Amino acid sequence: LASVIGSSVTASNVLTPETYTVTATSSAGCTATATATINVFALPTVSAGIDQSICTGSPATLSGSGAVTYTWNNGVTNNVAFNPTSNTTYTVTGVDANGCSNVDDMNITMLALPLVNAGIDQAICINASTSVSASGAVTYTWNNNVVDGVTFSPTSTATYTVVGVGANGCINQDNMVVVVNPLPTVNAGPNYTVCEGQNITLTANTNGSTVAWNNSVINGFPFTPSVGSTTYTVTASSGFGCTNID
Numbered sequence: 051l052a053s054v055i056g057s058s059v060t061a062s063n064v065l066t067p068e069t070y071t072v073t074a075t076s077s078a079g080c081t082a083t084a085t086a087t088i089n090v091f092a093l094p095t096v097s098a099g100i101d102q103s104i105c106t107g108s109p110a111t112l113s114g115s116g117a118v119t120y121t122w123n124n125g126v127t128n129n130v131a132f133n134p135t136s137n138t139t140y141t142v143t144g145v146d147a148n149g150c151s152n153v154d155d156m157n158i159t160m161l162a163l164p165l166v167n168a169g170i171d172q173a174i175c176i177n178a179s180t181s182v183s184a185s186g187a188v189t190y191t192w193n194n195n196v197v198d199g200v201t202f203s204p205t206s207t208a209t210y211t212v213v214g215v216g217a218n219g220c221i222n223q224d225n226m227v228v229v230v231n232p233l234p235t236v237n238a239g240p241n242y243t244v245c246e247g248q249n250i251t252l253t254a255n256t257n258g259s260t261v262a263w264n265n266s267v268i269n270g271f272p273f274t275p276s277v278g279s280t281t282y283t284v285t286a287s288s289g290f291g292c293t294n295i296d
Contacts, residue, residue, distance in 0.1 A: 096144035105220035117144025164216030187214025
C-alpha cells in the first residue's frame, strides 16, 4: 500500500478496516507519514423469498428483496411470472447501492394435478333420470347445477364438466356428454266398435320404430276380439332403446 524509496516502512491500525497510517523513516532518521481510508460496506441481506409449492401448469413469480437490483438464474426475471416445469432451486444475486452483492436461494416444488375422471359418456331417453360420479380427486364441482352422485333428469343433450380438487389443493377437470334421445312417436289408431265374431286389424303408425301389441295381437294381422270392451296397447321401441306407448 505504501512505497518509499530508500526508507523503512511500518504500518499501524492494520486490523481496523477504516483509516490506515504508514510511517516512512529515512536513513538519516527523518520520518514522514501518510494515511489511507478504506470504507468496508456490509453485504446486503438478500432474500429470495420463502420456498413455494405450486401446482403443475400454474405460474410462479419470484421477487428478491434487500438490495437494489436482482439477477436470477434459470432465465427468471425478477417480479415477472413464469411457468416452472420441475422441482428447481432458484438463486438470486442482489446488488445494493454500494455495488456490494449477496445471494440467496429458494426452492419451487411442483405438485401433481389430480387425475380427474368425469366417467364415460351416457345416452338416455328423455324423461329418464341419470347421475354423474367423478373419480381421481377429493371434492368435485359440476357445471349445469349437477351434484356429484345425485340423480337428475336432463331435457337435452349437454356436456358436463367436473372440477376436482386433490388432497394437495391442486385442481383439474374432465368432461363427459349425456345424450338425451327422443321417445319414438306411435299412434295405435282410432277406437273401434265391431260385432261379435268380426275380424279387426290393428296397425300402429310410428316413425320407423319396432312395435309390439299386448293381448297377443300382431301389428297388421287380423284377429277376432272377444265380446266386451278391451284396451289394446302398442309399445314402440327406437334404436336408442327408448320406448313409447299408445
